[in-house]
Amino acid sequence: MLYAILENWQPVLALAGLVAFWLWESWNPFFEMTGRLKHAVRNLSLAGINAALTVLAFSALTAAAAVWTANHDFGLLPQMEAPIWATIGVGMIALDLWTYLWHRANHRIPLLWRFHRMHHSDENMDVTTATRFHFGEIAISTAVRLGPVLLLGIPAEAILAYDIVLLVVTQFHHANIGLLDRMDRRLRYIIVTPNMHRVHHSQERPETDSNYASVLSLWDRVFRTYRERADYRRIRYGLAQMVGDRYQTFRGMMGTPFRRLPEEADG
Numbered sequence: 200m201l202y203a204i205l206e207n208w209q210p211v212l213a214l215a216g217l218v219a220f221w222l223w224e225s226w227n228p229f230f231e232m233t234g235r236l237k238h239a240v241r242n243l244s245l246a247g248i249n250a251a252l253t254v255l256a257f258s259a260l261t262a263a264a265a266v267w268t269a270n271h272d273f274g275l276l277p278q279m280e281a282p283i284w285a286t287i288g289v290g291m292i293a294l295d296l297w298t299y300l301w302h303r304a305n306h307r308i309p310l311l312w313r314f315h316r317m318h319h320s321d322e323n324m325d326v327t328t329a330t331r332f333h334f335g336e337i338a339i340s341t342a343v344r345l346g347p348v349l350l351l352g353i354p355a356e357a358i359l360a361y362d363i364v365l366l367v368v369t370q371f372h373h374a375n376i377g378l379l380d381r382m383d384r385r386l387r388y389i390i391v392t393p394n395m396h397r398v399h400h401s402q403e404r405p406e407t408d409s410n411y412a413s414v415l416s417l418w419d420r421v422f423r424t425y426r427e428r429a430d431y432r433r434i435r436y437g438l439a440q441m442v443g444d445r446y447q448t449f450r451g452m453m454g455t456p457f458r459r460l461p462e463e464a465d466g
């Protein structure tokens with residue numbers, strides 16, 4: 200019942216978030232952006248593929264795994280016999296911690312970084328960057344996430360609810376919106392805000408390797424990867440080894456994991 204409701208709301212909220220943040224960016228942008236439409240079309244072309252892939256294969260797989268654990272009383276959470284809302288809440292927080300750890304692994308492990316760097320090669324950042332992920336990264340991360348889902352016995356409703364929250368907060372923290380600085384600061388006590396995530400998209404490597412959290416900002420504070428900077432308006436987005444339009448076309452983005460970059464050739 201709850202699962203069916205969430206399933207219906209997922210595409211509606213995804214689209215509403217995209218439109219709302221796009222309008223906000225048009226009305227009050229943080230950085231002036233030229234070629235916005237071209238940038239959006241490129242990033243959203245990936246979103247189309249990813250959405251189809253996620254809906255067709257991986258959501259079904261994840262839900263099936265969750266239903267299997269529920270039917271077999273498998274995993275940690277079902278053993279606690281807590282009320283369902285508590286199980287869903289704990290499950291969602293556990294998934295957010297997992298997302299944080301997995302994101303760190305994507306920066307640490309060279310094979311994973313090859314896919315993830317396509318998200319970072321965006322030289323402009325706006326709400327459409329929220330969907331700029333290589334489908335290889337989505338496939339690997341969804342498959343690996345089945346591990347904690349099965350071990351903890353996270354209910355299917357918690358996974359879907361978390362994925363919806365994750366998408367909307369991800370749209371928010373990538374959006375090129377001119378949020379007031381004090382507002383950004385206050386919100387940052389709880390969730391990842393645009394300024395916090397801008398640091399993560401900086402070309403300076405120590406900044407790229409910080410602020411990994413996706414929904415709750417807490418994880419970066421707990422694991423000491425939280426980073427601020429004095430002037431967010433001087434951030435330069437992208438990756439120093441991947442400058443130029445050839446990394447921004449559809450082909451360029453798809454081929455990103457398989458390219459040899461100058462830094463690697465030297466090393």
Ligand SMILES: [Zn+2]
Nearest residue numbers: 302306315399
């Ligand atoms: Zn990253």
Ligand SMILES: [Zn+2]
Nearest residue numbers: 318373396400
């Ligand atoms: Zn990002």
